[in-house]
Amino acid sequence: MSGPLAGLRVLDIATIIAAPLAATLLADYGADVWKIEMPGQGDGIRMFPPLKDSKPLWWKSANRNKKFATLDLRKPEGVELFKQLISGFDVLIENFRPGTLDRWGLPKEVLWSIQPRLVILRATGFGQDGPYRNRPGFARIFEAMGGLTYITGEADGQPMHPGYPIGDSIGGLFGAVGVLAALWKRARDPNAPGEEIDLALTEATFRLLDILPTEFDQFGAVRGRTGNANAYSAPAAVYRTKDDRWVTLAGSTNPLFAANCRAIGRADLIDDPRFVNNAKRVEYSQELNEIFSTWCSEHTLEQVLSTFEAAQGTIAPIYSIDQIAVDPQVKAREVITRIPDKDFGSIATPCVVPRFSVDPTSQRNAAGALGQDNRELYVDGLGLAHDDFERLARNKVI
Numbered sequence: 001m002s003g004p005l006a007g008l009r010v011l012d013i014a015t016i017i018a019a020p021l022a023a024t025l026l027a028d029y030g031a032d033v034w035k036i037e038m039p040g041q042g043d044g045i046r047m048f049p050p051l052k053d054s055k056p057l058w059w060k061s062a063n064r065n066k067k068f069a070t071l072d073l074r075k076p077e078g079v080e081l082f083k084q085l086i087s088g089f090d091v092l093i094e095n096f097r098p099g100t101l102d103r104w105g106l107p108k109e110v111l112w113s114i115q116p117r118l119v120i121l122r123a124t125g126f127g128q129d130g131p132y133r134n135r136p137g138f139a140r141i142f143e144a145m146g147g148l149t150y151i152t153g154e155a156d157g158q159p160m161h162p163g164y165p166i167g168d169s170i171g172g173l174f175g176a177v178g179v180l181a182a183l184w185k186r187a188r189d190p191n192a193p194g195e196e197i198d199l200a201l202t203e204a205t206f207r208l209l210d211i212l213p214t215e216f217d218q219f220g221a222v223r224g225r226t227g228n229a230n231a232y233s234a235p236a237a238v239y240r241t242k243d244d245r246w247v248t249l250a251g252s253t254n255p256l257f258a259a260n261c262r263a264i265g266r267a268d269l270i271d272d273p274r275f276v277n278n279a280k281r282v283e284y285s286q287e288l289n290e291i292f293s294t295w296c297s298e299h300t301l302e303q304v305l306s307t308f309e310a311a312q313g314t315i316a317p318i319y320s321i322d323q324i325a326v327d328p329q330v331k332a333r334e335v336i337t338r339i340p341d342k343d344f345g346s347i348a349t350p351c352v353v354p355r356f357s358v359d360p361t362s363q364r365n366a367a368g369a370l371g372q373d374n375r376e377l378y379v380d381g382l383g384l385a386h387d388d389f390e391r392l393a394r395n396k397v398i
Contacts (some may be wrong), residue, residue, distance in 0.1 A: 003030020
């Protein structure tokens with residue numbers, strides 16, 4: 001193992017995307033992460049499309065850098081095995097409905113009696129308490145009830161979800177951050193007790209929308225949809241180029257506005273009283289966006305980008321994945337990396353973010369087969385006898 005978290009041991013018993021992503025991020029940073037799944041069926045994301053040769057590609061990337069074992073926590077022998085396992089781990093990540101582990105005989109008090117410094121991350125749709133605590137959670141629910149969907153889309157159109165379950169990804173990031181925060185206390189104080197982290201994934205989405213509650217509190221304002229326009233700066237929108245490509249413009253400061261104006265040959269706009277500062281430019285955003293949109297429509301993508309680069313403006317092409325893959329910056333920094341995979345030799349995945357210079361990280365493996373590392377965990381790790389291991393496998397405890 002390499003990376004700043006080398007030596008940290010994480011037990012991931014969660015499913016689908018959000019909570020397992022928290023574990024994957026820790027694995028990216030060097031933690032020794034074991035993913036425990038239900039015997040025979042495994043994590044539901046194993047069946048998510050797209051599939052190649054009946055193999056789930058999403059699974060392989062989403063659960064990279066982990067080892068894989070099976071265990072049925074609904075069975076008494078499974079619970080006893082789990083109690084033996086947990087003593088050797090620093091972090092437990094789960095996303096069952098509140099109280100599920102308690103019903104299986106694994107409340108936090110039992111876990112802490114075995115591993116007093118254990119950090120437990122519990123990820124649910126709405127948290128461990130409150131009237132919605134037992135509701136199921138999915139990314140679209142987090143995005144919808146967290147406020148993201150309502151403000152996304154055209155002003156006169158329907159609310160829109162992004163084309164990817166970003167609510168899960170947001171939750172995974174907060175999960176990893178929460179674990180690291182809890183671990184820092186234990187690093188400072190060897191006598192610090194364990195920690196239970198209550199991650200409500202809807203709250204995670206809402207947390208990113210900083211200004212919404214403040215606007216509503218102070219002005220009674222309910223932010224709506226603005227399409228690709230930016231409510232905080234102008235000009236800022238998406239424009240079509242002459243060769244039918246797309247670019248996006250940003251830049252809220254006066255120097256950046258001036259650079260963007262010079263890029264389109266309109267230095268006269270810089271001293272226009274209507275555009276003297278960002279607040280005024282937002283007021284006249286429609287006029288500004290029409291000017292920049294017209295200019296872009298008269299130039300090819302290459303012309304737009306080269307002109308803005310020369311003027312040090314702030315415009316960017318809107319990339320699809322095939323464009324990302326060949327971008328010089330992406331290639332220079334190996335933003336897309338290849339990791340070993342038993343089925344396809346190797347697969348392409350995003351690089352580890354961020355990068356560490358003293359403790360560099362590594363991509364070790366794509367996600368593997370159900371229970372492929374059972375023997376390493378139970379025989380080599382716990383010291384189970386061969387006959388006991390085979391019996392537990394036959395009885396589908398593991």
